[in-house]
Amino acid sequence: MKDLLRILIAPLIWFVAFSSIYGLHGLICGHGLQAIQIGSLSLPRPLLVAAYLLAIGVQMVVLGALYSAQFRSRSGFVRFVSRATGWTGLVATIWSLLPAATTSYCV
Amino acid sequence: MSLTFLTLFTLGGCQGELSTLSPAGPAARDIATLWWGMLVGALLILSFVMLLILMAFRRPAKTADEAQQVRVWIVNLGLIFPVSILLALLVYGLVIGERLLPRSSAEVITVEAEASRWSWTFSYPDRPGLQTQDVLHIPAGRPVDIEITSTDVIHSFWVPRVAGKMDAVPGHVNVLRIEADRPGRYAGRSAEFSGSGYASFGFTLIAHDPTAWESFLAGETG
C-alpha cells in the first residue's frame, strides 16, 4: 500500500495543482478580479506565478523524499518506478503550467 | 503515404470555397502555415520511425547490453527526441494563439452574431437597428470582433477561409477576431452539430472595400 502511494503521489499532486491553477484562473476571470491592482502590478499575474512556483516547490520536495534514505521504498523496482513518476510529476508541473507565467489571462 | 496525400491534394483541388488551405485572412493564413509546417515535420518523423522499424528486420545480428539499449531507445529516442520537438511546437502554437486573440484596439469593429436553429442573425452596433439574416457584412482589411451567442442549442461560427471557429453557447457571449484580406464573398458554416437542419446550416460573409463599407454603414445598402 505504501509502495503504491510512493508511485502515485507525484502525479496526483500534479493533477491537484493543475486543476487548482486552472480553477484559480477561472475564478480570477469569473469574478472580475483581473481589475484589481497592487501598485503598478495587476493582481492576477503575481498570484498565478506564486501558485506555479509553489506547485513546483512541492514537487521538488516530493522528489527529494523519494530519493531520501528515510522515505524511499525497500524494493528496488518500486524505487525506480516511484522516482520515474516523481520526475514525471515535476516535469509535468513545470511544463503544463508554464502558461501561468507566459500567456495573457482572461482573453 | 505522402504520395497518397499529394494525389488527393490534386484531386480535391485547392479552389474550394470552404478550404482552410486557401486562406483569405491573417488568422486562416497563420493556421495554414502552421499546418504545412506540422505536415512536413510529421512526415519526417513518420519516415524516421518507419525506417527504424524496417531496419530492425534487415540488420546483422549484434548484441548490445541492456543498459546501452535503454539509453539509446528509451532515453534518447523515447524522451529527449519528442520533448525537444514538442517544446518548440508548443511555443510556436502559443505564440500564434496569442497573436489571434481579440485584443481591444481602436481599429476594431464589432458585430453581433446570434445563432438559432437554423439561421444566423447579425447586428451591427455601428449601424443601430439593422439586422441581417444569414449574411454578414464586414469591411475588408480591418480586424472585426464577432460577438457570438445562441438562443437555443450550441452552434459554431466558422468561415474556413478567414479564421478558425468559435462556438455559440446559450447564455455566453464568445468573441472571435476575424479579418478578410480582400473584398469578396466567403462561405460560412455552422460547425457544431445541431440536429436535423445541420447539414445545410450556413451563412455568407461579405467583405466590403472602404467605400462600400461606408455606404453600408450609412444605410445605402444591406
Place this chain on the structure above:
Amino acid sequence: MNTLERHRKLSAIWASERGLKGWFSTVNHTDLGRMFLVTAFFFFLVGGILAMLIRAQLATPHSAFAGPDIYNQIFTMHGTIMMFLFAIPTFEGLAVYLLPKLLGTRDLAFPRLTAYGYWCYVFGGTMLLVSMLFGIAPDGGWFMYPPLTGAIHSPGINTDFWLIGITFVEISAIAAAVEITVSILKFRAPGMSLDKMPIFAWYALVTALMILTGFPPLILGSVLLELERAFGLPFFQADLGGDSLLWQHLFWLFGHPEVYIIFLPAAGIISTILPVMCRTSLLGYGWIVAATLGLAFLSFGLWVHHMFTTGIPHMGLAFFSAASTLVAVPTSVQIFAWIGTIWKGRPELHLPMLHILGFFLTFVIGGLTGVMVAVVPFDWQAHDTAFITAHLHYVLFGGFVFPVFAGIYYWLPHFTGRKRFFRLGEVAFALIFIGFHITFLAMHWVGLLGQRRRISTYQPEDGWTMINLISSIGGFILAIGIAIVLVEIILHAMTANRGKRNPWKAGTLEWAMVTPPPAYNFASLPHVTSREPLADDPGLPARLARGDGYLADPPTEGSRRETLTVDISTGRPDYHVAYPGNSRLPIILAAVTGLFFLSLLLKTYWVTPLAVTGVAILGWLWVWSRGHKKDMPPQPIGRGIKLANSSTVDRSPGWWGSAFLLTADATFFGSLLFGFAFLWTVAPGWPPPALFEPSALEFATGLAGMGISAISIRRAIGANRVGDKPGAWLVMALAGTGLVAVICITLMLRAPAPPGHAYGATLLVLGGYGLFHAALATMMILFLMARVRGKFAMTACRAEFSVVKLWVDYAAVTGVLILMAAHLPGALG
C-alpha cells in the same frame, strides 16, 4: 492422488453446469471472458455495419440513402456502440479471461461480480439495440451535448435510451474495474512481487484504476441530464442558472481518459506479444510501467482540448494544450521501447506480428495528428471537421483494433486449443490495412477542405465528391477484410485441428496449462520467481499438473473452490480464499437492475421503488450466503504453510473491493462538487435568487449523527474482537446513520425551488446523495445485527465488520461536506 484424479476432482468442483443452463449460472472467468469477447465482437460487427451505412451515405453528394433524422441515429449509434459496447467490453473480456491465468491463480477476486457485470452489459446493450430496431435510437452524437439533447430540443425517448442504457452498461465497466484492480493487487501466485508481474497486468491495473476515476463524471452527467429531462431540474439550461458547458466538462473529463482506457489494454497486448514474436524479452520493463502510469495521470489533464472552441480564455486553453503535447512523451517512450525490443530480438512475421506492424504505422500517424490538434490555433480550424474523424479513427483503429486482432490471433489457440487451418488471416490483414488507410487518409484531407463531421449530405460544388467516393470504396475494402476475419474465426472454432501446447513458445503463465484451459486453470499454483516462469522452466506445466505447487489437494469434504492471495508488494502468501460456486443470482440481480433502468426509461415510476427493493433484497442475499456458522481455522495451502481464511481478516477481498468502489464513488461525489463550484463561478444567473436558509440545529444534528455512527461502529468492532456482544453499539450506529438520513431529507425538502434554478437542483442532488449513502450504511448495520442475532461466528469471522466501517465512514465524511456545501454559503453571505 495422481494427475488425472486431481484433474477429475478439481473439474468436478470448478465446472459450470452442463448445457445451456450453464451459461446463465456460470461464474467462471474463462467462460465469462469468452462470453464477453464474443458479445463485444458481435457489437463490433453491428457498429461496423453502421459505419458502412455512413460511408454509403457520404459516398455521393445529395445522397438520398437516409434522411438526416435516420442518419443522425446511424452515426450516433456507430460511435456509441464502438466506444461503449465494443471497445471497453473487449478490454473487460480479455482481462477477465487472461488475468488469472497470467497471474498464476484460479479465478478473479469476485466471480459472481464478473457474471453480474457481464449481464448488465448484455441487458444494457440490448436496450440500445432495441431502440435502433424501432428507429428511436439516440441521435445527438456520441457526446450528447445539451441543450440539443435537453427536453426542449429532443423531446423524444431517443436521448433517454442513451443516458439510461449507457449508465446501465457502465455499471458493468465499474464492476469489472473493481474486480480487475483487486485481482491484480491481491490474487496472484505466491512469489509474484510487483516487479515480476506480467506486463499486461500492469496495463490492466492502470486501465482499471482509470475506469474507476474516469467513468464517474460521465455517470454523474448522465444522471443530471436525465433528471433535467425527466423532472425539469435545470442543470444545463442557461436561463435557469444551468450551463451547457458543465456537460462538456463532465463528458470530456470522462471522454479523454476513455481513449486511453481503450488504448492502454491494447498497448498491453503489444507489450506481451511483441517480445514473443521477436524471441526476446521486453526492453525497459520498469520504464514502460512508469510511462503507463504517467500516461494515465496526464490523460486526466487533457479534457479541455475537446473544448478549445467554446470560448475559454487563452491561458486556460494553453494549460491543456501544453498537457496534451506532453502526453505524447510517455507514449513515445513506449513506442521506442517496442522498436528497441524488435532490434533486440529476431522478429518473425507471424500473423499477430503483421497486425502489430499495422498498429505501428497507423498509430504513429494518429499520434502525430493528435499532437497537431493539441496545438490550439490549428484545432480552431480542424475541430468538428472530418479531419478529427480521421484522427480519432487512426488512434482508435490503429491503437485498438489492430492490437486486438493481433491478440485474437495470438490467443485463439489458447481459447480453443486448436490451430489455424485456413490461412485467410494474411489476406484479411492486407485488405483491412489497405482499406483502412484509403478510407481515413482521405478524410483528413476532405476535413481540411472544410467538410464538417456529422453532416448527412453535401453539395457537388463543395468539391469533395471524389475524395468521399474514394474514402467509401476504402471503407468497403476494409469491411470485406473484417468479414474474412469473422469467417476465419468461425472456421477455426468448427474445425477440429488440435494444436500443440504453447505454440508461440511464450514465457508467461497462461501457457502453462492445457488448452482449452480447464475450469480451474492450474491444478496447483506455481511459486513465481521471474517474469517469465515458463521460459525459465519448460517443465512447469507438468509439475503443476502433478500437484507440485500450492493448494494441490482439493478439499476432501464438500466442493469448495479455493485460491489464495498475496501481499501487494512482495507477493508473500497472505490469506486463503474460498469462492462461491455457480449461481443464478448474478443474472437475476442484473435483470432486476435492468428493471430499475427500464422503469426510468418508460417513466413507469411506480415500478422504480419495487426494483430498488428487489436489488436491495438480492444484494442482501448475495452477501448473506457467505456467512459462517462455524469458526474458520487457518487452512493448509501446501508446502507446510497455513493461511488464515479471508473471512477472518480485516483487509478481506470485500474490504479491498469496497475501497476501490468507494474510490469511484468519491470521484462521482468530487465531480458533483466540481459541478456546483463550476456553476457558481461560470454559469450565467448566479448567485441564485435565494440561498439555502442555514440552520445551526440541523447542521449540529447532522454532525452529531455522523460522529455517533463513526464512533459506534468502532466500538462495535472493538467489542466483537474481544468476544463481547456488539449489539448495543450497532444500535447506536444505526441511530447515527438514521439522524444523518433525516438531516439529508430536510435538506432536500428545504432546497430552494429546485426546478427554478440550478442551485436548488444541485442541493437536491447533494441531499439525495447523502441520503442514499446513509440508507446504505443503515442497511449494512442492520445486516451485521442480523448476523449477530443469527449466531454466526462473528468473533472469528470479523471481515464484514471492517467492510461496514468503511461505508459508515464514507457516509460520514461525505455527509459533512454536503452539510457544509448547503449551509455555509447562506451562513457566510
